[in-house]
Amino acid sequence: MFAKKFIPFFTFLLIYASAFAADPLPSWNDTPVKQAIIEYMERINTIGDDYIPVQERIATFDNDGTLWAEQPVVQLMYMSYAVKNMAKDNVSLLKDPAYKAVADGDLNAIMADREGVMRVIAAVFAGVSADSFEKDVKAFFDTARYPKPALALYGIRYQPQMELLAYLHKNGFKVYICSGGDVDFMRVISLKYYGIPEEHVIGARMKTEFDPVSNKIMRKAQFLTSNDESEKAVNIEAEIGRPPVFAVGNVRSGGDIYMLRYSQSSKYPNMQIMVDHDDAEREFAYTDNVSLPWASKYGFRVVSMKKDWKRIFTGETK
Amino acid sequence: MFAKKFIPFFTFLLIYASAFAADPLPSWNDTPVKQAIIEYMERINTIGDDYIPVQERIATFDNDGTLWAEQPVVQLMYMSYAVKNMAKDNVSLLKDPAYKAVADGDLNAIMADREGVMRVIAAVFAGVSADSFEKDVKAFFDTARYPKPALALYGIRYQPQMELLAYLHKNGFKVYICSGGDVDFMRVISLKYYGIPEEHVIGARMKTEFDPVSNKIMRKAQFLTSNDESEKAVNIEAEIGRPPVFAVGNVRSGGDIYMLRYSQSSKYPNMQIMVDHDDAEREFAYTDNVSLPWASKYGFRVVSMKKDWKRIFTGETK
Numbered sequence: 001m002f003a004k005k006f007i008p009f010f011t012f013l014l015i016y017a018s019a020f021a022a023d024p025l026p027s028w029n030d031t032p033v034k035q036a037i038i039e040y041m042e043r044i045n046t047i048g049d050d051y052i053p054v055q056e057r058i059a060t061f062d063n064d065g066t067l068w069a070e071q072p073v074v075q076l077m078y079m080s081y082a083v084k085n086m087a088k089d090n091v092s093l094l095k096d097p098a099y100k101a102v103a104d105g106d107l108n109a110i111m112a113d114r115e116g117v118m119r120v121i122a123a124v125f126a127g128v129s130a131d132s133f134e135k136d137v138k139a140f141f142d143t144a145r146y147p148k149p150a151l152a153l154y155g156i157r158y159q160p161q162m163e164l165l166a167y168l169h170k171n172g173f174k175v176y177i178c179s180g181g182d183v184d185f186m187r188v189i190s191l192k193y194y195g196i197p198e199e200h201v202i203g204a205r206m207k208t209e210f211d212p213v214s215n216k217i218m219r220k221a222q223f224l225t226s227n228d229e230s231e232k233a234v235n236i237e238a239e240i241g242r243p244p245v246f247a248v249g250n251v252r253s254g255g256d257i258y259m260l261r262y263s264q265s266s267k268y269p270n271m272q273i274m275v276d277h278d279d280a281e282r283e284f285a286y287t288d289n290v291s292l293p294w295a296s297k298y299g300f301r302v303v304s305m306k307k308d309w310k311r312i313f314t315g316e317t318k
Numbered sequence: 319m320f321a322k323k324f325i326p327f328f329t330f331l332l333i334y335a336s337a338f339a340a341d342p343l344p345s346w347n348d349t350p351v352k353q354a355i356i357e358y359m360e361r362i363n364t365i366g367d368d369y370i371p372v373q374e375r376i377a378t379f380d381n382d383g384t385l386w387a388e389q390p391v392v393q394l395m396y397m398s399y400a401v402k403n404m405a406k407d408n409v410s411l412l413k414d415p416a417y418k419a420v421a422d423g424d425l426n427a428i429m430a431d432r433e434g435v436m437r438v439i440a441a442v443f444a445g446v447s448a449d450s451f452e453k454d455v456k457a458f459f460d461t462a463r464y465p466k467p468a469l470a471l472y473g474i475r476y477q478p479q480m481e482l483l484a485y486l487h488k489n490g491f492k493v494y495i496c497s498g499g500d501v502d503f504m505r506v507i508s509l510k511y512y513g514i515p516e517e518h519v520i521g522a523r524m525k526t527e528f529d530p531v532s533n534k535i536m537r538k539a540q541f542l543t544s545n546d547e548s549e550k551a552v553n554i555e556a557e558i559g560r561p562p563v564f565a566v567g568n569v570r571s572g573g574d575i576y577m578l579r580y581s582q583s584s585k586y587p588n589m590q591i592m593v594d595h596d597d598a599e600r601e602f603a604y605t606d607n608v609s610l611p612w613a614s615k616y617g618f619r620v621v622s623m624k625k626d627w628k629r630i631f632t633g634e635t636k
Contacts, residue, residue, distance in 0.1 A: 199559055210551035233530075241502065
């Protein structure tokens with residue numbers, strides 16, 4: 001009698017409550033990927049074999065094409081900005097085809113003259129202290145505008161990913177960026193743009209030297225790591241000591257497949273997400289012959305920007 | 319009338335309360351260093367110009383000679399253990415003088431044959447996966463005994479430093495180890511011994527490679543960084559992105575002076591501590607012609623183990 005009378009009432013309460021529980025991912029369509037993310041989170045929060053202790057909740061995200069737009073790559077925009085600034089003091093600089101190509105953001109010319117571009121990279125990213133590099137990057141972010149969508153850079157972040165970052169943070173995750181961008185370049189905006197502190201940014205690195213008299217770290221013209229492809233796995237192990245339980249990358253170059261694969265060596269329940277740029281109308285459609293086959297072979301979840309995301313960009317919400 | 323009657327009562331209450339407030343550093347004598355540490359913590363917790371936001375509370379500690387004993391260095395004990403294990407399967411190994419020197423922990427012989435010892439290091443620290451290296455190091459820590467004091471390794475931690483770590487953690491600090499020890503070696507014990515998670519360990523590193531098929535990180539026979547001297551500053555900037563506001567090292571080789579100096583480039587109130595091994599009776603008295611002059615030149619606080627510490631070792635408290 002008791003059961004007959006009261007269980008329907010409690011069932012109703014449960015349904016009522018869950019219907020009004022805040023949706024953690026409102027810009028995601030109700031497709032299998034979103035459901036899988038939410039189920040994963042419920043699973044690792046349930047006391048039992050699949051529970052993950054808070055200190056082991058580590059997530060890694062690629063940046064370009066995963067957290068914000070990458071056509072054009074923001075760091076190339078910065079290089080163009082820096083070269084144009086240099087040219088103000090030294091007009092003849094742009095007679096050098098490599099400098100000209102970078103200033104114009106001419107990707108074909110850049111790709112054609114690798115050696116020349118390395119010279120420009122050395123001039124832009126090295127020969128300065130870490131502090132003055134940071135100041136210069138800050139000045140760039142304060143004024144730069146993206147071409148498409150035509151927004152300040154704060155606006156080209158992907159709104160569904162901002163919700164995913166917040167969902168992970170809320171559930172006790174330490175979220176790291178692990179990207180081929182220069183580590184000190186990304187650190188300038190990681191907290192403001194993503195809520196990710198500087199010490200959770202893993203990136204490409206130039207050699208640096210410490211001068212105890214001036215008490216400065218000086219950037220040198222030598223690459224230590226490009227933090228791409230298998231280096232992502234290597235550098236995550238080096239800095240964090242173990243694989244992430246949650247790893248997110250995107251299709252284009254195959255640069256993220258090793259990070260996602262490495263995540264599968266975690267002893268805890270783990271999840272890998274590969275963002276597929278398949279939305280030519282709202283963003284871009286890429287061709288990638290590596291990432292999707294790996295996703296299928298190893299069971300990474302593929303996010304279709306077209307089908308799984310209600311909305312793409314945050315827009316200028318600051 | 320009110321003031322006359324009641325202020326003494328409140329003053330009495332304040333004195334009474336502070337007298338019974340738990341001492342955060344009970345194994346430290348009431349000398350100027352202890353007072354300076356407590357004053358620093360009060361200063362950065364007081365809302366105003368010197369307040370440090372929680373996310374900027376970053377501390378770095380050397381390990382050998384700063385957090386635990388270093389005569390002998392624990393990692394050399396591990397090398398001896400590993401070589402003896404190898405020799406079980408291959409008795410002729412100890413006919414090689416370099417292997418013999420490491421197995422015997424013969425420091426003079428080791429120092430005399432640098433090339434030979436590098437061969438042994440390569441054999442002990444490389445050619446294995448990060449996982450099996452970790453397992454082997456764990457097995458070592460489970461059984462190893464220190465010669466003087468004759469204790470399990472858990473017992474050779476410095477009790478006053480355990481209190482300092484707890485005091486920093488309680489005040490919202492992210493505490494990192496930054497040591498010349500192998501990073502994956504120290505990670506095996508950092509949480510259990512110090513309450514420091516794996517991702518907060520910065521150390522010496524061998525080159526590693528990722529194999530996506532076996533999904534393993536393999537250790538290679540090539541040094542990437544010894545994380546000593548100025549490399550400590552360089553690697554802190556590379557991994558944390560900014561200087562620590564609190565840095566602790568010890569005299570002996572001058573290996574920590576650059577880390578302490580770099581800490582002084584923080585824009586926040588900062589403090590540097592140099593532990594002086596001057597207690598031949600309870601531990602060791604070292605001679606160091608570099609660290610103390612730097613301490614005096616740059617204003618690092620010097621901790622005399624003899625005068626400032628009531629007690630040296632934790633003993634086997636597990």
